[in-house]
Amino acid sequence: MKNLFFILPALFLISCQKETKKESLYPEKTVSAEEKQLELGREIFDGKGMCYSCHKPDQKVIGPSIVEIAKIYKEKNGDIKLFLKEKSEPIVDPSQYSVMKTNFAITKTFSDEELKAVEAYFYSHLKNEK
Numbered sequence: 001m002k003n004l005f006f007i008l009p010a011l012f013l014i015s016c017q018k019e020t021k022k023e024s025l026y027p028e029k030t031v032s033a034e035e036k037q038l039e040l041g042r043e044i045f046d047g048k049g050m051c052y053s054c055h056k057p058d059q060k061v062i063g064p065s066i067v068e069i070a071k072i073y074k075e076k077n078g079d080i081k082l083f084l085k086e087k088s089e090p091i092v093d094p095s096q097y098s099v100m101k102t103n104f105a106i107t108k109t110f111s112d113e114e115l116k117a118v119e120a121y122f123y124s125h126l127k128n129e130k
Contacts, residue, residue: 041121
């Protein structure tokens with residue numbers, strides 16, 4: 001019984017010691033600012049922007065493909081962000097402008113950060129085309 005009086009407090013003190021962090025076998029992956037921006041752009045494209053319903057990465061559906069849009073904007077030094085704010089003329093397929101116009105109610109609500117992310121997401125598809 002005497003031993004119990006010594007063992008219990010010792011166990012209590014041991015259990016209250018500061019816990020040391022053990023190194024994981026799988027270290028946390030660090031994500032760059034560019035990767036975060038591309039992920040945000042993809043989330044907006046597939047989510048609240050509803051862009052996916054008319055645009056696909058490499059094929060024309062209702063609107064031109066992402067690759068086609070990115071190529072033309074890059075070649076003509078256009079600004080996708082301004083177009084999505086309805087502050088510049090369409091340069092990819094002006095005949096589809098009336099269809100796209102209905103979506104400006106959505107894209108005009110995007111923050112500058114969100115617009116940059118969508119633009120970066122579009123341009124990221126050009127890297128896959130090389």
